[in-house]
Amino acid sequence: MLFFVSTVLASLLLIPSYALPTGSHGDHRPGFPRLPPVFHGGILCGLPIPVVQRFLCPRQDGGSPLTVSTPFGNAHGASDDSGTTRFAVKYANHNRWQASTVVTSWLLPNGQSDPTAMPMACPQTDLNSSAFVEDCLSMVLYVPDSVKSGSKAPTLMWIHGGSFTFGSANGPGLDGSKLATATNSIVAVIQYRLGALGLYAPSGETNLAVKDVMTAMTFLQRVLPSFGGDASQITIAGQSAGASMIRTLLAVPSAQNLFKQAILQSDTMDYGFYTPEIHQTLLNHFKASLSCSATDTTCLNALSLTDILNAESDLSGAAPGLTPAANPAEPLRPVHDGTLVTSTFTPITPFPRVNKPLLITTVNDEAGFTIYGGVGPGGLDPATYEFMVDSAFGQKSATTLLAFADYAVPASANSTDGDGGETDVTPQLQQMGTDQVWRCPSWTFARNWVSNGGRAFVGEFVVGASYPGNEEVPFCTDSGVVCHQDDIEIVFGTAPNPTPAQAALIQEIQARYSAFLRTGNPNTDSLRTWTAAGTSNVHATQLGASGEAPVGGCDPSLWGAAVPYDYQTLGL
Structure with missing residues (x-):
């Protein structure tokens, strides 16, 4: 079976409801797969989504200056009424298309002398050149006032998303002050080289962006004791492509002594590493x-x-x-080069023996922005839906998928919906996309991780906070809907005017992260038990509700077996 059927685009464009608007060039936002106007690479690609981009919302507030002595010299930061002190710092030097190295002295980003200044983004398309700089390997440390020298506090290092081509440490909701205070830990939000500058060196050197993140962890290990942090207690966390970066790092033997455990949120695990x-x-x-x-x-x-x-x-x-492996949602990706990245975590290579604890989460409606944004308010009729599934997956797999209850056309499809129109099967397409790219491959990864010696806790956010930009698709603002990225402001505690349900989940998830940072286990005496994943049942805890998420299409006999994942079909 081959997912990438070249006739699909031409066929879809003959249907007026799905024809591309004049001038449409797709959409890309930090943390969300890039979505050009082609139907290519499984059920999610090919739905044009013209929305406004939202990239940077730096905190430029002032504050009283603070100086801390470090092995690199005096660190200059600024404290404010949030209960934390913020330190922006350049962590690495690099020449163009060469590996980065840890700095030798403490420097503020962008040649600044003002400790309240935030880092400029790394170079990226569709962002004004005044907002980025090539010398961009910087991070922001958020140190709570409760953490003093000798505290031995843990550190959470956050890796932003953006399809490896967009995003920055200044992304919406990434102010780490509240998360640092709530977890009594140091939070570091980092930047790494994006796009061609980070992944396509003309010399042929691979994975420079991955090496940047390793350099950031090396810098942290050296500097954390000066701020009251424990260099041996670094947890790396990230969302979307940030989580994909962490999956890459888990496959790098030389990186294993740089961090203790990891949190992967909404990793597009259907997309494998390149060969x-x-x-x-x-x-x-x-x-x-x-x-x-x-x-x-x-x-x-x-x-x-x-x-x-x-x-x-x-x-x-x-x-x-x-190459058919170059899914347009994420065309530039790390490579399984066999030297730095030595495993694929897929059947192509033996799954390594592992021992790190992982926390793996997805959100309830990962594909909602993509699917509803592409289908539009007119909905999706059953005939077009069946055609799309058949074209994307081939007749055999399409028959299997369309027979499954979560994806099946309702028996009442031949009747009207009360408004004189056909049954709208957009919900079925949305569930299929969520399961294919995020949910089910994440569960498969968790089962494999546990089978090979590691420990994993799997969760699903059923409460979220609509991420800036997601309001462009009305579905993503509906009550009870949690679209891709809607977990970010919950974790960071930056959701504006949180509802009681959001406030409760913020408090719970930050308590669980605090426990995980210290013990590799998200359970506390005051919270319901989060059961660790097993080799068959991953016990996906619902975050924002009681109980476990229904297995649905993530039964091991469906995705990855009866219907192969993209990485299986493409040999990645």
Whole structure:
């Protein structure tokens, strides 16, 4: 079976309800898969979603200055009434398309002298050039006032999402002050090189962005004791592509001594790492778009960021035509190079023996923004739905999927819905997309992790806070709906004017994260038991409700067995 059926796009565009609007070029937002206007790579791709981008919302508030002595020199920060002190710092030096190295002295980001200034983003397309800088390997430390020298506090290091091409430490909701105070821990929100600058060095060196994150952890290990942190108690956490970065790091043997455990939120686990051959194919196309040879360092260093980002955009658009593995939702990804990244966590390589505790979560309506934003208010009729599933998955798998209760066309489909229209089966498509890309492969990963010596706790957010930008799709603001990214402001405690249900979940999840940071277990005496995942039943705890999430399509006999995941079909 091959998911990437070239005839689907042409067929869909003949249907007026799904034709692309003039000038539509898709949407991309931090933490959410990039969605160009093509139906390619499973059920989620091909739904045009024209929404306004929202990238940066830095805290530029003032505060009283504070100085802390570190091995790198004096760290200058600013405290405010949040109960934390914020330290923005450049953690690494790097030359273009070369591996980063830990700094030798404490420097504020962007050459600033004002300790309240926040880091500028790493270079990325669709962001004004005044908002990014190439020398962008910075982080923001949030240190609660309760943590003093010698405290041995744990640290949560957050890795932002954005399909490996967008986002920053200044993303909406990523102010770590409340999370640091609630967990009595240090919170570090980091940046890493994005897109072609982080993943497609003309020299052929791979995974520079992954190495950046390792450099950030090395910096933290050296500096944390100065702030009252324990260098051996680093938990890495991230959402969407940030979680995918963590999955990559779990496959890097040389990174294992840099962190103790990990939290993966909404990882697009259906997308595997690239093979060296796929990476080389994409790299060749990128190099052909540059006006320099791969060995002409002087020329490469003289290229403008505009030229590089234009070549990156060309690569992203061309990638699906170069290899079926290049899903347009995330065309630029880390590579299983066999030297740094030594496992795929898929059947292609033996699953390694593991021992780190993991906390793995998804949200109830991961695909809601994509599906409802693409289908639109007119809904999806059964005939078009069946055509889409058949075209995307092939007849055999489509028959299996459409026979499953969660995805089946209702028996009443031939009757009207009361308004004279056909039955709307958008909910079935949304559930299928959620299960395919996020929920079920995450459960499969958890079962495999436990089977190979690790411990995992699986959860599903059934309460969320609508993330900035998600309001562009009305479905995502409906009561009880939790779309992709709606967990971020719950975890960070930055949801504006939280409802009682949101406030209760913020308090619960921060208490569970506090426990996990210290023990590798999210359970506390005051909260209901969160059962650890087993080798068959993952016991996915509902976050925001009592009980466990229904298994549904994530039964091991469906996704990954009767219907292969993308990474199985594509040999990743």
